[in-house]
Amino acid sequence: MKIFKTVSFLLVLCVLCTSLFIHDNKVSAEENTLQGSIFLYSGRLDVDNDDFVNLIDSVILYISAIDSLDFVAFVNGANSKDFIGPHQNSIEELQNFHKILSENIILNSNSDSNGLFNSLNSLNNIYPNLSMIKGSKIYLLDSNSFSTQEDLAKIYKSEIYSNLLQNQIEINFINLSNEENISEVVDVITNDSGGKYFNLNDSKSITQFLKNVYSESSFLYKQNSIDENFSSDEVMITELHVLPQTSDFEIGILNNLPSNMTILLKDPLGNNFRISKDKSVENIQFIYTENVKLINIKNPTSGIWNLEISGVNGYLSVLEKFRHKYSLIINSHEIVQINKPSLIVGTIFHDEIQIVNPIDFSETKMFLTVINPEDVEIVLEMLDDGTGRDEAKSDGKYTALLPPFSTPGEYRLSAEMKFSGLNNVIKSQKTIKIAPFPKIDFNKISLPDNFELNQKYKIADVFVNVLGEPYPIAENLLSVNVSSELNVLNNQLDIVPKPVFYGGPAWEYELFFTPKDYGNITFSFTIAMVYYDVSMLFTSDALIFEFSKSTENKNNSESNKTQKINPTNIKSTPIPVDSNSNINISVPQDNTSVSNIKSNQNDLMIYIFIAIFLLIGIYFARRKMLSSPYGFLLDSNDSPIVDFRYVKRNLINRIFFKNVINGKDLNIPSIENIVFKFSKNGVLIYSTNSDAQIRVNNQPIMEKILISENSWIGIGGNLYSFKFNL
Numbered sequence: 001m002k003i004f005k006t007v008s009f010l011l012v013l014c015v016l017c018t019s020l021f022i023h024d025n026k027v028s029a030e031e032n033t034l035q036g037s038i039f040l041y042s043g044r045l046d047v048d049n050d051d052f053v054n055l056i057d058s059v060i061l062y063i064s065a066i067d068s069l070d071f072v073a074f075v076n077g078a079n080s081k082d083f084i085g086p087h088q089n090s091i092e093e094l095q096n097f098h099k100i101l102s103e104n105i106i107l108n109s110n111s112d113s114n115g116l117f118n119s120l121n122s123l124n125n126i127y128p129n130l131s132m133i134k135g136s137k138i139y140l141l142d143s144n145s146f147s148t149q150e151d152l153a154k155i156y157k158s159e160i161y162s163n164l165l166q167n168q169i170e171i172n173f174i175n176l177s178n179e180e181n182i183s184e185v186v187d188v189i190t191n192d193s194g195g196k197y198f199n200l201n202d203s204k205s206i207t208q209f210l211k212n213v214y215s216e217s218s219f220l221y222k223q224n225s226i227d228e229n230f231s232s233d234e235v236m237i238t239e240l241h242v243l244p245q246t247s248d249f250e251i252g253i254l255n256n257l258p259s260n261m262t263i264l265l266k267d268p269l270g271n272n273f274r275i276s277k278d279k280s281v282e283n284i285q286f287i288y289t290e291n292v293k294l295i296n297i298k299n300p301t302s303g304i305w306n307l308e309i310s311g312v313n314g315y316l317s318v319l320e321k322f323r324h325k326y327s328l329i330i331n332s333h334e335i336v337q338i339n340k341p342s343l344i345v346g347t348i349f350h351d352e353i354q355i356v357n358p359i360d361f362s363e364t365k366m367f368l369t370v371i372n373p374e375d376v377e378i379v380l381e382m383l384d385d386g387t388g389r390d391e392a393k394s395d396g397k398y399t400a401l402l403p404p405f406s407t408p409g410e411y412r413l414s415a416e417m418k419f420s421g422l423n424n425v426i427k428s429q430k431t432i433k434i435a436p437f438p439k440i441d442f443n444k445i446s447l448p449d450n451f452e453l454n455q456k457y458k459i460a461d462v463f464v465n466v467l468g469e470p471y472p473i474a475e476n477l478l479s480v481n482v483s484s485e486l487n488v489l490n491n492q493l494d495i496v497p498k499p500v501f502y503g504g505p506a507w508e509y510e511l512f513f514t515p516k517d518y519g520n521i522t523f524s525f526t527i528a529m530v531y532y533d534v535s536m537l538f539t540s541d542a543l544i545f546e547f548s549k550s551t552e553n554k555n556n557s558e559s560n561k562t563q564k565i566n567p568t569n570i571k572s573t574p575i576p577v578d579s580n581s582n583i584n585i586s587v588p589q590d591n592t593s594v595s596n597i598k599s600n601q602n603d604l605m606i607y608i609f610i611a612i613f614l615l616i617g618i619y620f621a622r623r624k625m626l627s628s629p630y631g632f633l634l635d636s637n638d639s640p641i642v643d644f645r646y647v648k649r650n651l652i653n654r655i656f657f658k659n660v661i662n663g664k665d666l667n668i669p670s671i672e673n674i675v676f677k678f679s680k681n682g683v684l685i686y687s688t689n690s691d692a693q694i695r696v697n698n699q700p701i702m703e704k705i706l707i708s709e710n711s712w713i714g715i716g717g718n719l720y721s722f723k724f725n726l
Helices: 002-030 050-066 091-107 116-126 149-157 159-166 184-193 203-216 551-562 567-572 591-625 651-656
Strands: 036-041 071-076 137-142 170-175 197-199 222-230 235-242 246-255 262-266 272-275 284-288 292-298 303-310 314-324 327-331 335-337 342-350 353-355 364-371 377-382 397-402 409-419 425-435 439-444 457-466 478-484 493-499 506-513 519-531 534-539 543-547 632-634 640-643 660-662 674-679 682-687 694-696 704-707 711-715 718-723
Touching (some): 170 184, 203 314, 235 314, 303 314, 327 425, 342 364
Parallel strands (some): 137 170
Antiparallel strands (some): 342 397, 478 519, 711 718
C-alpha cells in the first residue's frame, strides 16, 4: 500500500509539472498584442519646404485619426529617443502630437542618417520583443533615398528584418519627393511584407492615398459626404445626426489642395459656431493642417446638426464618428457547426455595468446584419421579448437566432441599435466561422453468449470523420467516458488506434473492455482539441452495453450454492482474482519465489527514488523560470492598495503557482474572481466566473487579456489601475 501511495504521488506530481509546461506555453500563445501605426522618419527628408512639412503633418494626423489601432508612434531614425507617441488615438493626445510634430522633424533632420537601417534599429530598441506589436503597420516617411545596394544588404543581413516578417508587420513607403520610386529596396520590402508604395507628389496622388487609407481602416469614421471636384464658390451642407448620451462627436474634413476653408456648425437649437484655427469655441476642439481638419464636440446636444463648408477646391470628403455613453456588445460562439442554428445575444453596457433600460432608449430597435462569404446580407431583428430562445422578457439581453448555414467560411456580424428619427447607430461587430464539426461514429460488437468475467473483449470500432471523410487525430485527444452503477476501473478499458502511418494520427480506433461484474454500462467518446483556433469538445452518441448472465451460467451458479465445499478440490482449483470467498487456504511457500519478490521490490524502490530526484529537479528548474509577482494595484484615486510582491498566499500556491495570484488572496471583494498571471511579457488577467462583467480599458474581457502600464480594470462598479512601478 505504501508503494502504491508513493507511485500515485509521483504520477500526480509528473502530471502537474507537465500541465504547468503546457499551460504556460498556451498562455504565451494567447497573450494579446498591441497593434498600431508606426511612422519611421529616416532623417533623409527635405524639410526646407514648408508645404512638404505640412504634407507630412497631414499624412500622420490622418492615419492617426482614422486607424482604430491601439497606438501611434513616431520614430526618428537618427535618434530613437526623440519622440514616441501617442499611445492612444484620443483627441487630446493627437493635439499634443500635432503641436510638436513639425518642430521635431525640422530640428532632427540629418542628411547623413543611415536611413531605413537606422530607423528599423530604432524601432527594435523601443520594442525589443516585436511580437508585442504583431500585425502593426509601419509607414516609412522618405524622400526617395533608399536606392543603394548597401541599404538592401544591411536590411537582409539584419535580424530585425526577419523578425518583422515573422510578426506580420506590414511596411509601407510614403515617398514625399517629386520623383517616382527608383529603389530596389522599396520593391523588395513591400513585396515581402505585403505593404504598399505611395508617391505623394500631386493632388491626385494625395486623393488616392486618402481614399486608400480609409478603405483599409476599420471604418471607425463613417463617410458622410464626398465631392471629387468641389469648387470654391460652392457650399457643402451636410447633416450630422447626434444620438442622445453622446460624449464626443468628431468630424474629419479632408481636401487635397491648400485652401481658405470656411467651416460653420449649427446645432439643433439653432446656435451657430464658426470654426477656425484662430478662434476657440467652448466644448469644441479643432486640429488644423493644410489637408486634414479634425473637429471634436464634447457632450453635444442630441438631434440633427448642420455642417457648412465653403472656399475649397478639388477633392472634399467629410467623415464622422462618435463616442457614446453606452456600448453594445454581441456574444456568440466563435465557431458554429454547419447546418445548425446558433443564438446571438446583444447587451448594452455603461462602462463595465450592463444596462437593462438605458435613458432615452424607449424608441429604439436592435437589428443584426449577417454577411456571408459571398457578401450576401441577411438582416434579423434582435428582440428582448422572452419568447423562443430569449431567456426572459426585458432583461436587457436582445437575442436573434441565426439560421442553419450550409456554406462554410467566415460570417461577419454587425449589431446596430437604431434611434427613431436619427440615422446614426450604436454598433458592435464580430466575425464567426461556420464549419463542419468532427463526428464520432461507432460499430457496436456484441459479446458472445458465453462470455466470461475478467476476460478482455473488443466491443466497438470507432471512427472519426468530418462530413463522412476520415479525420485523423492524435491518440491523446480521444477519451472514453463511462457511466454505470458498477465500479469501472481505468485498467478495464483500452482504446487502440490504427494510425495512418507509424506513430502518426488515427481516425480508426478499437475499444476493448474487461468486464469484472454483471450489469449495465454506458460508454461515450469525447474529442478535446483546438479546432479552427478555438478549444472545443466533441461528443459521440451513447454506446450502451448490458453484461448479463447467460442461462447456463445462472444454472451453474445456483447449483454451486447447494454443493458442499471439498477442501481437497479447493486446494487444486485456482481462485479467481475477484473471488468473494472467505475461505482461508494454506499453501506451502516457495523460498525462491519469496526471494525473487524481494529483489523485484528493491529494484522498484531504486527506480522510484531516481524518478523522485528527476521530478524534483525538473520542478525547481521550471519554477526558477517563472516570474515572481510584481507591480501595484491602485484605486480610482491613484492610491496603491496592493503591492503584488508581498501578497500573502497559502503554501501550495507559493510552491506550485509561483507566478499566479488569485483575486481572493487580495481581500478585495469586488475582484475576488480575477486571476493575475505574471510573466516577462506582462500580466495576463482572466475571470474565474463567467457571470462576472470585467472590463479592461473600457473593453469587456471575453477570455483573457494582457494588461500594460496604467491599464484600467473595471468590475462591480469599481475602477482600478495597474502600474509596474510607483
